[in-house]
Amino acid sequence: MATTKVSFVDVEDLPDIAAGAAILGTGGGGDPHIGRLLAAAALRRHGPVRLVGLDDLPSDAVVLPVSLMGAPTVMVEKPPSVDQVALVVDTLAGYLGRAVTHIACAEAGGVNSLIPFVAAARLDVPLVDADMMGRAFPELQMVLPSLYGVPTTPMVIADEKGNRAVLDTVDNHWAERLARSATIDMGCTAVIATCPMTGQQAGESLVPGTLTLCRELGRLLRTSKAEHRDPVDGVVTRLRGGRLFSGKVVDVARRTVTGFARGEARLSGTDEHAGGELVLRFQNEHLIAEVDGVVRASVPDLLCTLDTETGTAVTTEALRYGQRLTVIVAPADPRWHTPGGIELAGPRYFGYDMDPVRFGEEP
Amino acid sequence: MATTKVSFVDVEDLPDIAAGAAILGTGGGGDPHIGRLLAAAALRRHGPVRLVGLDDLPSDAVVLPVSLMGAPTVMVEKPPSVDQVALVVDTLAGYLGRAVTHIACAEAGGVNSLIPFVAAARLDVPLVDADMMGRAFPELQMVLPSLYGVPTTPMVIADEKGNRAVLDTVDNHWAERLARSATIDMGCTAVIATCPMTGQQAGESLVPGTLTLCRELGRLLRTSKAEHRDPVDGVVTRLRGGRLFSGKVVDVARRTVTGFARGEARLSGTDEHAGGELVLRFQNEHLIAEVDGVVRASVPDLLCTLDTETGTAVTTEALRYGQRLTVIVAPADPRWHTPGGIELAGPRYFGYDMDPVRFGEEP
Numbered sequence: 115m116a117t118t119k120v121s122f123v124d125v126e127d128l129p130d131i132a133a134g135a136a137i138l139g140t141g142g143g144g145d146p147h148i149g150r151l152l153a154a155a156a157l158r159r160h161g162p163v164r165l166v167g168l169d170d171l172p173s174d175a176v177v178l179p180v181s182l183m184g185a186p187t188v189m190v191e192k193p194p195s196v197d198q199v200a201l202v203v204d205t206l207a208g209y210l211g212r213a214v215t216h217i218a219c220a221e222a223g224g225v226n227s228l229i230p231f232v233a234a235a236r237l238d239v240p241l242v243d244a245d246m247m248g249r250a251f252p253e254l255q256m257v258l259p260s261l262y263g264v265p266t267t268p269m270v271i272a273d274e275k276g277n278r279a280v281l282d283t284v285d286n287h288w289a290e291r292l293a294r295s296a297t298i299d300m301g302c303t304a305v306i307a308t309c310p311m312t313g314q315q316a317g318e319s320l321v322p323g324t325l326t327l328c329r330e331l332g333r334l335l336r337t338s339k340a341e342h343r344d345p346v347d348g349v350v351t352r353l354r355g356g357r358l359f360s361g362k363v364v365d366v367a368r369r370t371v372t373g374f375a376r377g378e379a380r381l382s383g384t385d386e387h388a389g390g391e392l393v394l395r396f397q398n399e400h401l402i403a404e405v406d407g408v409v410r411a412s413v414p415d416l417l418c419t420l421d422t423e424t425g426t427a428v429t430t431e432a433l434r435y436g437q438r439l440t441v442i443v444a445p446a447d448p449r450w451h452t453p454g455g456i457e458l459a460g461p462r463y464f465g466y467d468m469d470p471v472r473f474g475e476e477p
Numbered sequence: 478m479a480t481t482k483v484s485f486v487d488v489e490d491l492p493d494i495a496a497g498a499a500i501l502g503t504g505g506g507g508d509p510h511i512g513r514l515l516a517a518a519a520l521r522r523h524g525p526v527r528l529v530g531l532d533d534l535p536s537d538a539v540v541l542p543v544s545l546m547g548a549p550t551v552m553v554e555k556p557p558s559v560d561q562v563a564l565v566v567d568t569l570a571g572y573l574g575r576a577v578t579h580i581a582c583a584e585a586g587g588v589n590s591l592i593p594f595v596a597a598a599r600l601d602v603p604l605v606d607a608d609m610m611g612r613a614f615p616e617l618q619m620v621l622p623s624l625y626g627v628p629t630t631p632m633v634i635a636d637e638k639g640n641r642a643v644l645d646t647v648d649n650h651w652a653e654r655l656a657r658s659a660t661i662d663m664g665c666t667a668v669i670a671t672c673p674m675t676g677q678q679a680g681e682s683l684v685p686g687t688l689t690l691c692r693e694l695g696r697l698l699r700t701s702k703a704e705h706r707d708p709v710d711g712v713v714t715r716l717r718g719g720r721l722f723s724g725k726v727v728d729v730a731r732r733t734v735t736g737f738a739r740g741e742a743r744l745s746g747t748d749e750h751a752g753g754e755l756v757l758r759f760q761n762e763h764l765i766a767e768v769d770g771v772v773r774a775s776v777p778d779l780l781c782t783l784d785t786e787t788g789t790a791v792t793t794e795a796l797r798y799g800q801r802l803t804v805i806v807a808p809a810d811p812r813w814h815t816p817g818g819i820e821l822a823g824p825r826y827f828g829y830d831m832d833p834v835r836f837g838e839e840p
Contacts, residue, residue, distance in 0.1 A: 209572065209643070277651050280572070280643040288640050295658040 124162040128153050130332030135227030136427035140416045142399035143223010143250035144189050153231040156196050160235040168244045168322040175313030176212050180233040181220035184303035187375045187431040194305045199232045202270040202307040209280045219245040248321035248447040249416050252398040255286035256459045259309050259319040269308040273300035298373045321447050335425045345425025346440050355444030359392040360385040363437045379433045396430045401464050411443040412461045412471045414450035418442050445473045487525040488517050493695030498590030499790035503779045505762035506586010506613035507552050516591040519559050523598040531607045531685040538676030543596040544583035547666035550738040550794040557668045562595045565633040565670040572643045582608040611684035611810040612779050615761040618649035619822045622672050622682040632671040636663035661736045684810050698788045708788025709803050718807030722755040723748040726800045742796050759793045764827050774806040775824045775834045777813035781805050808836045
């Protein structure tokens with residue numbers, strides 16, 4: 115089948131997209147089951163969503179990324195409504211005094227790659243096949259548009275009760291700070307619309323093809339079993355990454371603090387060649403992987419926890435004792451490895467006094 | 478001099494207004510010295526402010542109360558700028574899609590009766606001679622318009638750096654909650670514009686003549702000495718209140734927590750007829766007064782701490798060991814003594830399990 119630049123996504127495409135997005139979510143971005151249910155409800159009611167390639171975006175388009183903010187541990191228990199998603203878009207359009215012509219995806223993730231479908235279906239506008247990270251990160255300012263000078267605000271944040279706030283801040287760190295407090299007040303999860311941008315800004319700053327890649331990864335997992343292929347191998351090959359560790363989860367320490375799911379997981383190795391113990395440290399997303407006390411992978415590269423047998427992504431809030439997981443590493447969009455990218459989302463920002471360990475350049 | 482319904486306020490009127498407002502501020506509402514300096518700077522630059530009586534307000538006027546939110550302990554160190562005050566009004570007008578025709582005063586207080594002059598002068602619109610409480614209270618929803626169904630939001634909150642948020646909430650308690658968190662993030666003090674209302678809503682819900690009363694009280698303090706009158710007597714008579722206690726401050730426990738100045742002060746009696754010890758409990762404003770362990774006055778009535786000699790109001794953040802104070806009680810606007818008023822701002826809301834002790838009906 116030839117790739118066309120414009121395509122439609124319907125309900126039956128959602129399971130693959132959610133499953134693939136959860137892999138790129140690197141442990142965060144929300145549970146794919148929840149994301150799939152939400153988007154399916156919206157598409158059943160409002161019809162399929164038109165997907166537009168980044169290259170086909172008019173330069174004067176008004177593009178608005180829509181996502182969920184907060185702790186994935188809470189999102190599982192309190193999913194948003196279709197109207198809540200529409201409210202943030204309408205409120206921001208009102209504040210801007212301009213209609214939103216295209217919805218975009220803020221980050222890859224089981225929920226956050228699907229919420230934009232809810233917005234696009236409900237508001238009957240096309241969705242851009244792209245995202246702001248090529249993965250998921252826990253804080254608002256950690257998006258590639260930040261490197262291009264696109265401000266995070268004006269942004270809107272809304273809860274399920276109908277409370278909403280428009281934030282207009284002097285820099286992106288202030289947006290994160292005020293929005294995080296509001297998210298905590300709102301019950302640790304909220305719908306947000308951030309970084310309104312023109313088609314031209316989107317074209318130069320977003321990661322192209324993310325939703326198509328999500329669908330491809332999801333399909334790969336789904337078909338592997340029937341085709342007798344190892345699903346993890348397929349994912350590693352497609353992402354041009356590598357296997358880091360295979361093991362069994364022996365300990366998970368996780369707490370929902372300051373609006374995030376923070377913690378660490380320990381895996382005991384089942385692969386004799388790869389060392390005895392792996393420690394994963396996360397803040398919504400996996401940040402650092404240490405094998406036998408040595409950091410072997412770190413942000414900004416992608417650290418994905420996959421079920422060893424099925425290749426299904428396991429999010430940080432779903433980590434449980436006894437799971438058999440394979441941890442893979444995949445290279446981040448190269449812009450994350452520039453000095454600006456590392457300052458935004460490298461290990462030091464998260465409190466680890468070390469340079470990033472880049473895939474392919476490990477010690 | 479006959480009272481005219483429309484008058485102008487110029488720089489030389491500000492000291493009296495600030496001094497009188499600090500009395501009605503019942504310990505809160507900000508330091509009058511700061512309020513006077515801010516308003517004087519604005520009036521010197523932009524000219525006098527036209528004061529409009531509540532009766533003369535067109536019913537379709539767009540009236541916007543502007544004030545400072547946060548801990549008075551911090552306001553003293555970080556006063557707002559004229560542009561910060563203008564920013565909140567402009568932002569709310571933009572969100573409403575309507576021009577603001579009149580500024581109003583949110584509460585009586587050394588700063589909060591003066592900030593509206595800054596807004597009115599800078600934006601060249603008249604100021605309504607009224608306020609939303611007839612005193613000061615620490616939380617956003619504690620305003621008489623709440624009793625008339627006027628919502629607190631849409632509201633705007635802004636800091637001195639230029640960060641701002643428009644809040645639009647499902648009820649006034651949610652407005653307080655989200656705005657309080659934002660205030661804390663913004664450094665425990667912020668400029669706000671709340672409760673946009675029509676002239677008709679203002680006419681039925683505001684307390685008329687507050688700014689004129691402030692000026693009158695301030696003039697009374699200023700002229701008492703030359704005229705050999707006791708200033709405290711003058712204030713008590715004008716407010717139809719009573720003296721509760723005269724004494725020396727022997728202990729002050731005060732901390733800036735959850736965005737408020739909270740604490741208690743102890744006074745040792747110097748008036749033999751009035752008992753041995755008074756305890757004042759406050760949250761920005763004085764809430765409860767106990768004489769020898771018995772509650773003798775409480776919110777919603779006004780509890781004012783005046784310098785025994787000069788009658789000058791002493792705000793809760795300015796209470797110091799050794800000050801000789803006279804504590805007076807004055808009746809609140811009668812609407813505060815309705816069931817709705819007591820629910821909003823009676824002792825129980827502040828955590829004291831007791832009915833209000835109403836002035837003139839003490840046990």
